[in-house]
Amino acid sequence: MASADIGLIGLAVMGSNLALNIAENGYTIAVHNRTASKIDDFVAMAKQQGLDQKVVPEADLVQFIQAVKRPRSIIIMVKAGKPVDEMIEQLLPHLEAGDAILECGNSLYTDSQRRYEYLKSKNIGFLGIGVSGGEEGARHGPSIMVGGPEQQWKNAQPILEAISAKFNGEPCCAYLGEGGAGHFVKMIHNGIEYGDMQMIAETYGVMRDGLGMNPAAAAKVFKDWNQGPLNSYLIEITGYVLEAIEPRTGKPLVELILDKAGQKGTGTWTAIAAQQLAVPATAIEGAVAARSISSRKEERVAAEAAYGKPSAGKADVSLDDLEQALLAGKIVSYAQGFAVLSKASEEFGWNLPLATIAKIWRAGCIIRSRFLDQMSAAYAKGGATNLLMVPDFVTIMQDAHKSLRKIVAAGAIGEFPLICLSASLAYFDSYRQAQGTANLTQGQRDFFGAHGFILTDREGEQHGKWPSTLGK
Numbered sequence: 001m002a003s004a005d006i007g008l009i010g011l012a013v014m015g016s017n018l019a020l021n022i023a024e025n026g027y028t029i030a031v032h033n034r035t036a037s038k039i040d041d042f043v044a045m046a047k048q049q050g051l052d053q054k055v056v057p058e059a060d061l062v063q064f065i066q067a068v069k070r071p072r073s074i075i076i077m078v079k080a081g082k083p084v085d086e087m088i089e090q091l092l093p094h095l096e097a098g099d100a101i102l103e104c105g106n107s108l109y110t111d112s113q114r115r116y117e118y119l120k121s122k123n124i125g126f127l128g129i130g131v132s133g134g135e136e137g138a139r140h141g142p143s144i145m146v147g148g149p150e151q152q153w154k155n156a157q158p159i160l161e162a163i164s165a166k167f168n169g170e171p172c173c174a175y176l177g178e179g180g181a182g183h184f185v186k187m188i189h190n191g192i193e194y195g196d197m198q199m200i201a202e203t204y205g206v207m208r209d210g211l212g213m214n215p216a217a218a219a220k221v222f223k224d225w226n227q228g229p230l231n232s233y234l235i236e237i238t239g240y241v242l243e244a245i246e247p248r249t250g251k252p253l254v255e256l257i258l259d260k261a262g263q264k265g266t267g268t269w270t271a272i273a274a275q276q277l278a279v280p281a282t283a284i285e286g287a288v289a290a291r292s293i294s295s296r297k298e299e300r301v302a303a304e305a306a307y308g309k310p311s312a313g314k315a316d317v318s319l320d321d322l323e324q325a326l327l328a329g330k331i332v333s334y335a336q337g338f339a340v341l342s343k344a345s346e347e348f349g350w351n352l353p354l355a356t357i358a359k360i361w362r363a364g365c366i367i368r369s370r371f372l373d374q375m376s377a378a379y380a381k382g383g384a385t386n387l388l389m390v391p392d393f394v395t396i397m398q399d400a401h402k403s404l405r406k407i408v409a410a411g412a413i414g415e416f417p418l419i420c421l422s423a424s425l426a427y428f429d430s431y432r433q434a435q436g437t438a439n440l441t442q443g444q445r446d447f448f449g450a451h452g453f454i455l456t457d458r459e460g461e462q463h464g465k466w467p468s469t470l471g472k
């Protein structure tokens with residue numbers, strides 16, 4: 001007898017917490033996991049939290065499906081990629097017309113588009129949903145980015161809005177467009193997350209290598225910054241990470257963590273999508289590159305032996321400059337992320353609501369910050385082609401870019417790498433330079449490939465009369 005309002009497959013970190021969140025919001029939820037012992041663990045956890053009455057555990061997939069009321073909504077929260085397709089294949093023979101799959105992992109947006117088309121041909125609905133907020137967000141309110149057919153969204157809307165984070169009472173959950181729109185927006189969220197994290201790490205590098213600060217002193221600065229314009233979840237947790245002590249040695253934990261960053265793909269996908277759409281996203285690309293360089297620990301050790309240890313001279317910068325530089329870098333990185341969203345919206349016909357996206361990122365997600373409230377207000381006014389041209393942000397950048405410049409210069413002289421902050425500065429300088437240097441590039445392209453150029457004093461494409469270099 002079907003008794004559950006919704007079903008969920010995949011009881012790892014995200015799935016189990018989402019299921020508890022759904023149960024706590026008064027919905028009965030059927031749960032299933034490939035490894036059955038995880039279902040028992042989950043039920044024990046639900047019991048501890050007084051939510052087991054709202055949970056229908058089913059180790060058998062067919063019985064799990066039958067436990068969900070029709071038309072069924074089934075959330076899949078398993079490892080992204082092939083496991084999602086395998087899960088869909090296992091579900092398909094037992095689903096009926098009108099049922100829907102809500103795929104909530106970090107899936108590539110083109111996979112979501114493909115899955116939607118495939119399931120549509122079988123009369124099964126599909127929503128590709130980006131969920132952000134990690135373990136705590138999933139349990140108490142994540143930010144939820146929905147893509148797919150609007151009717152399916154309407155069916156799922158009450159549950160998704162109920163479980164989402166709230167900012168001033170507004171749900172951080174929205175329908176963003178057809179096909180892969182939800183997962184595209186989540187991908188850009190993660191690209192921005194990479195940029196934020198890398199710029200914070202670089203700022204810590206300036207404190208450590210340029211200002212000789214220990215982790216406890218750096219932690220205090222991040223805690224102070226969290227009271228100002230940089231107020232955000234990532235700045236807040238940075239303070240906690242820096243002040244943590246490893247109990248066995250009594251040393252700062254951060255100094256014992258191996259300096260190799262992991263990555264699961266969403267940052268790289270953002271960089272690729274930006275390149276494919278011809279939108280410069282250099283800060284995000286820099287952040288992805290920084291993780292890749294970090295993973296080459298052995299090569300870095302060998303290179304340091306070959307070139308000598310960086311001089312790590314005292315940087316002549318203030319903490320105020322550092323704060324402003326981080327703010328400036330962050331504005332550039334968000335400007336790039338939103339520019340990619342804007343172009344994708346045009347290219348894929350999604351009509352992405354940029355103000356709404358900034359709004360639903362104000363709470364619940366990893367990049368939540370005070371700054372996003374200001375950004376959503378700017379996009380709500382309309383007419384913003386690039387965040388760098390929005391009056392509020394022009395005002396901030398007019399001063400903040402000077403600090404960014406000082407910090408990047410200090411990094412270059414002091415020999416500590418600022419791959420993301422320097423990429424942000426270079427983008428800013430390129431974006432605001434009315435007379436660039438592509439005139440020379442165009443001359444070269446015409447020289448070797450007769451690609452043509454435009455002259456500023458006349459109409460139409462022109463070619464130069466170039467000397468032959470053959471035989472020289």
Ligand SMILES: NC(=O)C1=CN([C@@H]2O[C@H](COP(=O)(O)OP(=O)(O)OC[C@H]3O[C@@H](n4cnc5c(N)ncnc54)[C@H](OP(=O)(O)O)[C@@H]3O)[C@@H](O)[C@H]2O)C=CC1
Nearest residue numbers: 010011012013014015034035077078079080083105106134
């Ligand atoms: N962790 C996080 O902070 C966040 C994660 N996400 C995304 O959410 C999704 C779930 O993440 P997370 O909770 O960390 O779990 P994992 O990505 O670690 O995936 C583990 C889950 O996938 C199941 N699984 C793996 N392979 C298969 C398969 N072939 N068939 C059936 N089930 C399979 C596992 O089942 P079993 O127990 O049997 O191994 C388990 O339930 C991922 O797409 C992730 O990228 C999104 C936001 C934040």
Ligand SMILES: O=C(CO)[C@H](O)[C@H](O)COP(=O)(O)O
Nearest residue numbers: 132133262263264265266366
């Ligand atoms: O989606 C997330 C947060 O928003 C996940 O935590 C994701 O795993 C982060 O990406 P990576 O593992 O590549 O750092």
